[in-house]
Amino acid sequence: MTAPALTSHLAANYHPLPVVLASGEGSWMTDVAGTRYLDLLAGYSALNFGHRHPALVAAAHAQLDRLTLTSRAFDHDLLEAFANRLARLVGMDLVLPMNTGAEAVETAIKAARKWGYDVKGVAPEQATIVVADGNFHGRTTTIISFSTDDDARRGFGPYTPGFRVVPYGDAAALAEAVDETTVAVLLEPIQGEGGVIIPPADYLPAVRALCDERDVLLVLDEIQSGLGRTGTTLAADLVGVRPDLVTLGKALGGGIVPVSAVVGRHDVLGVLTAGTHGSTFGGNPLACAVGLAVVAQLETGEHQRRAAELGTHLRARLDALVADGSLVATRTAGLWAGIDLAPERGTGRALSERLLARRVLVKDTHGQTVRLAPPLTIAQDDLDWGLDQLVDALH
Known part of the structure; x- marks a missing residue:
């Protein structure tokens, strides 16, 4: 079979509007x-502070003249400062820096499963996580395994087991899906890719109460909804809910470099130890410099x-x-x-x-x-x- 003549060497995994x-x-x-x-798109909220925000660009330029990468084999002078200030901004204990939003979600899934086995005592290989239909958490193999978007999912099996999908916004259906194997509930507080779908005001508080009652982690994906977009630092702040883990990304990199993080409770992220999870570029000096400048923008409110x-x-x-x-x-x-x-x-x-x-x-x-x-x-x-x-x- 003769291959078609190429007009572009770019793989066609997007259908952009006709503008360059x-x-x-x-x-x-x-x-x-x-x-x-x-x-009026702002990079799906990656550009919350606009294009080339002067303070963010200045932080990136200054860091480019000093140090861009050490790998996590060594510490650098911005890593602790970034973790401390981001944790304080969202009112949580520990920060695990990564690069992309999908990486942050994968990290949260791993941490939740490890917590389930080590702390909750779920039988080996039996951990389950409850998710919502209409979700968008990324496009890695594990994540699309619990997607209900046929375009994202079709043709990429076999799929990763361990997830139960329930209707979004239905706390009763979610409660029915939770059992002794459930280690976490993973939700977007507002489904951005789904069309800015906002659940009933009592939904997240009900899920939080259920998770407390059943000893289940509440993991909120705030990669699109977080860092000021909803008029609050986190969308969960709108209804007074505090997650056990929250994933952040997009705006955390200021539209300059990919920066993501999982922020959460000490006893949850603390189950990850040396060798259990990592990233060569996660928390690199350039990312931390930009991330610190982003946090500074948000600290004033x-x-x-x-x-x-x-x-x-x-x-x-x-x-x-x-x-x-x-x-x-x-x-x-x-x-x-x-x-x-x-x-x-x-x-x-x-x-x-x-x-x-x-x-x-x-x-x-x-x-x-x-x-x-x-x-x-x-x-x-x-x-x-x-x-x-x-x-x-x-x-």
């Missing part, structure tokens, strides 16, 4: 032809407050589009929204392309839904201009 970007600053990006676009205030404005404008029939539904949490289109207004992809033509960058998900996640630093005038283009694109 060359530079960015703040909430704006410029393509190779010099056209400027308003970024300014970005969280701004996300909450602009989020109220965003919600009011989107609610008006639901009221006039332009949208079927909208869901907002801080400066984060999922908007649903009626089929007669086209698909989410089509709306994204219409907005691209109006110099606004967004991304669709699951057919009729588009996500909005502007940088937390966006000016209100820019946000309103982008929403004006959304109104125009819907009519």
Whole structure:
């Protein structure tokens, strides 16, 4: 069989919008032809502080002149400081730094299983973890084993056992799935990839109470929802819930380098000892320099407050589009929204392309839904201009 002629040497695992970007600053990006676009996606929340935030870029530049990698065979002068300040920011004990969000989730799964065997006393090889349908925790082999997204899962078996999938937002169904083998419940407090799906306000508190009652860990994936996006440091803060482990990523690297971490209780992460888990690049000096600068941005609470205030404005404008029939539904949490289109207004992809033509960058998900996640630093005038283009694109 003759191979098809190649027009590109790039593997086609994404379907990007037809724009080639060359530079960015703040909430704006410029393509190779010099056209400027308003970024209302912010790298799926990796760019919470916008493109090339001066303090984050300065921290990266300064570190590039000193030290970029030691491996974890040696300590470096920023590692403890990064762990201490990140733990303090989220109010937890220990930090295990990694690189990508999927790595952080894999790390949390390993830690939960080890805790289950060493501390809870689950029989060897029998640990189970309860997860929710509609989840998105990454695309590694283990993670897609409990995905309900056919595109992510189909064709990649055999799948990793040990997971039970229950309906998202249904605490009763979750309770029925927990038994003596259950070591953890792994959830997104808000399902970002699913379209900014927000569970009932009493859901996470009920899950927290269940986990306490059954001696089960609550692991929250805040890779998209965390670090200011929802108007709070963690989305779980909105309902007063404290997880046993939380995974962080995306915004932790400031849109400059991949940085992720699992933050949690001492008695849980403490089950991992030398040789049981690791990463050559996890917690590298450059990552820690940028991560420390990100933590410094969040320690003041300014970005969280701004996300909450602009989020109220965003919600009011989107609610008006639901009221006039332009949208079927909208869901907002801080400066984060999922908007649903009626089929007669086209698909989410089509709306994204219409907005691209109006110099606004967004991304669709699951057919009729588009996500909005502007940088937390966006000016209100820019946000309103982008929403004006959304109104125009819907009519």
